[in-house]
Amino acid sequence: MYKILEKQVFSPIIKELVVEAPKVAKSCKSGQFIILRIHEEGERIPLTIADYDREKGTITIVFQEVGKTTTQLGQMEVGDYIKDFVGPLGEPSHIEKFDGTVVVVGGGVGIAPVHPIARDLKEAGNNVIGIIGSRSGDLLFWEDKMRDACSELQVTTDDGSYVRKGFVTDVLKEIIEAKGKENIPLVLAIGPQPMMRAVCNLTKEYGVKTVVSLNATMVDGTGMCGCCRVSIAGATKFVCVDGPEFDGHDVDWFELSRRGGIFRDKEQKAMEHHVCKCGSGCGGAK
Amino acid sequence: MTEAKKPKKEIKPVKNPMPAQDALVRAKNFSEVATGYTQETVIDEAKRCLQCRKEPCRQGCPVEVDIPAFIGLVAEGDFTGAISKIKEKNALPAVCGRVCPQEAQCEKYCTLGKKHDPVGIGRIERFCADWELATGVKVPEVAPPTGKRVAIVGSGPGGLTCAADLAKLGHKVVMFEALHVAGGVLMYGIPEFRLPKAVVQAEVENLRKIGVEIEVNSVVGKFTTVDALMEEQGFDAVYIGTGAGLPYFMNIPGENACGVYSANEFLTRTNLMKAYQFPDCDTPIKLGKKVAVLGGGNVAMDSARTALRLGAEESYIVYRRSHEELPARKEEAEHAEEEGVKFAFLTSPTEIVQNEDGWVTGMKCLKYELGEPDASGRRRPVAIEGSEFLMDIDTVVVAIGQGPNPLVPRTTKGLELTKRGNIVADEKAATSKPGVYAGGDVVTGAATVILAMGAGRTAANSIHEYLSSK
Numbered sequence: 001m002y003k004i005l006e007k008q009v010f011s012p013i014i015k016e017l018v019v020e021a022p023k024v025a026k027s028c029k030s031g032q033f034i035i036l037r038i039h040e041e042g043e044r045i046p047l048t049i050a051d052y053d054r055e056k057g058t059i060t061i062v063f064q065e066v067g068k069t070t071t072q073l074g075q076m077e078v079g080d081y082i083k084d085f086v087g088p089l090g091e092p093s094h095i096e097k098f099d100g101t102v103v104v105v106g107g108g109v110g111i112a113p114v115h116p117i118a119r120d121l122k123e124a125g126n127n128v129i130g131i132i133g134s135r136s137g138d139l140l141f142w143e144d145k146m147r148d149a150c151s152e153l154q155v156t157t158d159d160g161s162y163v164r165k166g167f168v169t170d171v172l173k174e175i176i177e178a179k180g181k182e183n184i185p186l187v188l189a190i191g192p193q194p195m196m197r198a199v200c201n202l203t204k205e206y207g208v209k210t211v212v213s214l215n216a217t218m219v220d221g222t223g224m225c226g227c228c229r230v231s232i233a234g235a236t237k238f239v240c241v242d243g244p245e246f247d248g249h250d251v252d253w254f255e256l257s258r259r260g261g262i263f264r265d266k267e268q269k270a271m272e273h274h275v276c277k278c279g280s281g282c283g284g285a286k
Numbered sequence: 287m288t289e290a291k292k293p294k295k296e297i298k299p300v301k302n303p304m305p306a307q308d309a310l311v312r313a314k315n316f317s318e319v320a321t322g323y324t325q326e327t328v329i330d331e332a333k334r335c336l337q338c339r340k341e342p343c344r345q346g347c348p349v350e351v352d353i354p355a356f357i358g359l360v361a362e363g364d365f366t367g368a369i370s371k372i373k374e375k376n377a378l379p380a381v382c383g384r385v386c387p388q389e390a391q392c393e394k395y396c397t398l399g400k401k402h403d404p405v406g407i408g409r410i411e412r413f414c415a416d417w418e419l420a421t422g423v424k425v426p427e428v429a430p431p432t433g434k435r436v437a438i439v440g441s442g443p444g445g446l447t448c449a450a451d452l453a454k455l456g457h458k459v460v461m462f463e464a465l466h467v468a469g470g471v472l473m474y475g476i477p478e479f480r481l482p483k484a485v486v487q488a489e490v491e492n493l494r495k496i497g498v499e500i501e502v503n504s505v506v507g508k509f510t511t512v513d514a515l516m517e518e519q520g521f522d523a524v525y526i527g528t529g530a531g532l533p534y535f536m537n538i539p540g541e542n543a544c545g546v547y548s549a550n551e552f553l554t555r556t557n558l559m560k561a562y563q564f565p566d567c568d569t570p571i572k573l574g575k576k577v578a579v580l581g582g583g584n585v586a587m588d589s590a591r592t593a594l595r596l597g598a599e600e601s602y603i604v605y606r607r608s609h610e611e612l613p614a615r616k617e618e619a620e621h622a623e624e625e626g627v628k629f630a631f632l633t634s635p636t637e638i639v640q641n642e643d644g645w646v647t648g649m650k651c652l653k654y655e656l657g658e659p660d661a662s663g664r665r666r667p668v669a670i671e672g673s674e675f676l677m678d679i680d681t682v683v684v685a686i687g688q689g690p691n692p693l694v695p696r697t698t699k700g701l702e703l704t705k706r707g708n709i710v711a712d713e714k715a716a717t718s719k720p721g722v723y724a725g726g727d728v729v730t731g732a733a734t735v736i737l738a739m740g741a742g743r744t745a746a747n748s749i750h751e752y753l754s755s756k
Contacts, residue, residue, distance in 0.1 A: 224550050226535065236535065258643065269570075270568055
């Protein structure tokens with residue numbers, strides 16, 4: 001059992017939990033993820049590690065409520081216990097001192113997993129420009145943390161309700177034009193699939209290397225089932241052990257998005273079942 | 287009339303049948319197929335045993351259970367004595383009595399089997415184990431602590447056996463399991479209807495009672511390594527029993543379509559995550575009306591039978607050889623057939639066809655014929671030119687085998703591996719790295735539960751010897 005030590009509510013659907021998980025905290029690196037299961041009847045869901053504190057033995061996760069499990073997770077409070085919490089899983093981000101300016105892009109809830117990678121890149125001596133964006137200003141979080149983690153931070157919102165109006169790709173395009181594509185050795189983007197795809201389409205035009213962190217459906221997260229498989233440059237890879245980070249220009253986005261929708265009707269059914277069972281979103285504790 | 291000098295024991299030629307759910311009823315539920323002997327039947331079956339002095343049955347048991355002794359006790363109605371006798375050698379009798387291929391092991395050598403049915407050794411063992419689980423488990427005696435610590439990586443049948451043996455010898459045993467429950471393939475792979483998960487967990491609990499510590503949610507190779515366990519955490523020896531959990535795919539076009547599962551995913555969702563209880567359990571599974579399972583082993587049979595229970599109207603085993611070459615246990619193939627699984631023999635897919643939404647709509651296949659025997663001694667399947675046809679299916683389960691998961695082998699320094707990534711271990715389960723032992727599927731490739739248990743036993747003996755001389 002893994003105790004929830006802190007909780008932050010960033011918006012009605014985006015929440016942060018700090019979980020006591022010393023084994024994970026001791027060995028994790030940025031870019032890796034965990035799998036959790038809330039209770040005995042629960043499913044296993046992957047979440048990228050957003051922060052960690054090796055001394056306190058804690059892992060920070062930030063998630064958006066999109067279905068039954070994340071909704072139930074969002075209803076958990078400080079002092080509650082998560083049944084299973086396993087990690088670190090996946091390969092860590094590749095961190096080195098690059099020649100030029102590294103751009104990290106976090107979209108929506110993807111701001112959280114981008115954060116430790118930006119911090120590591122900056123600590124490795126890179127000039128790191130961060131771009132964070134969301135649909136509207138009330139969904140934005142961790143602006144301060146990202147400002148600390150990056151050398152420079154740009155903020156944008158789709159509807160212009162905060163700082164500036166526009167997509168992260170608009171900002172990225174300006175940066176590439178201003179710096180020159182040859183001075184940007186790496187773009188790292190994490191966020192919803194359409195956003196990562198848009199970033200890749202843009203950087204491909206310029207020939208700028210782009211790494212993305214894929215969010216595939218997973219079961220075990222240790223390479224034993226292949227549920228998370230994805231085509232990378234024509235070869236089948238398992239996101240959980242070969243990734244989650246891949247060269248964005250090699251990803252078969254079409255296939256990834258179709259595979260992500262396999263259980264959509266079932267997910268809806270689970271959500272309805274959950275709501276009708278407890279009436280008012282009590283957390284579904286059984 | 288001449289009188290016989292000794293009254294000759296009357297032999298009942300036929301094994302007492304195993305009571306089972308009706309095939310067409312059970313094909314729709316996840317309850318256990320075989321319901322087990324009663325006290326009367328088990329005593330009757332035990333009395334069939336000739337108690338022959340040579341005890342040939344014992345040579346067929348990979349963990350060397352004293353078979354005539356426990357059967358003799360059952361014949362006298364002493365079930366407590368019988369289960370104690372079994373547990374001297376076997377830590378998982380409720381599992382073995384259910385899933386061992388006895389026809390290729392103990393029962394193969396039964397003297398009675400030369401003329402008649404062999405004694406139902408597996409069925410009697412199962413009865414004893416279930417009887418104990420129902421009436422209360424006696425905790426076996428454990429030797430005084432030796433002060434030595436052993437880490438077991440993987441809690442499948444091999445790891446559980448190794449752990450039980452070492453704990454009884456007084457060593458401190460800690461098992462590390464990647465998933466959220468212990469048991470390995472017994473939990474995620476073998477279906478509930480063959481091996482109820484409550485039975486597995488009851489046997490795992492027995493290990494805890496003799497002091498084995500089990501750390502779930504612990505992926506060795508990620509949160510720590512074998513080297514760190516020995517160098518930093520003070521373990522004196524390590525047993526690697528991580529199995530063969532890496533699914534193979536066919537590498538044919540369309541294999542990443544929606545509706546194509548590895549057998550591991552299909553079975554893990556169903557067994558470990560209980561997707562058949564969705565939405566009371568949160569993990570979903572989705573399949574269409576016509577399911578094709580690729581492969582002919584036990585995993586393929588389990589998948590095809592699971593598909594029926596999940597509501598498939600048609601479930602096919604698609605196998606490129608013929609009935610005779612099926613690698614599955616005969617009993618498993620028979621059960622599948624009784625339940626309505628259909629077999630497409632001498633058939634192999636070349637492409638999975640999908641619609642514009644990416645869902646499976648069919649499978650292009652070739653018909654095969656059998657040619658000369660290959661290196662494995664089985665006749666090599668040869669594709670018949672021009673025999674291509676489209677099979678009308680909407681879900682595919684790939685059950686063509688598994689390789690060793692590379693997480694542990696790749697992160698352990700100085701461990702010799704084969705080309706396929708299996709760990710090289712000698713007949714005493716010793717690897718190329720001092721103090722590190724390995725056994726089961728990670729060494730042999732995918733095999734059986736009882737062979738993994740045998741390897742765990744061998745490794746425990748070697749580790750004990752190693753620790754005693756250290």
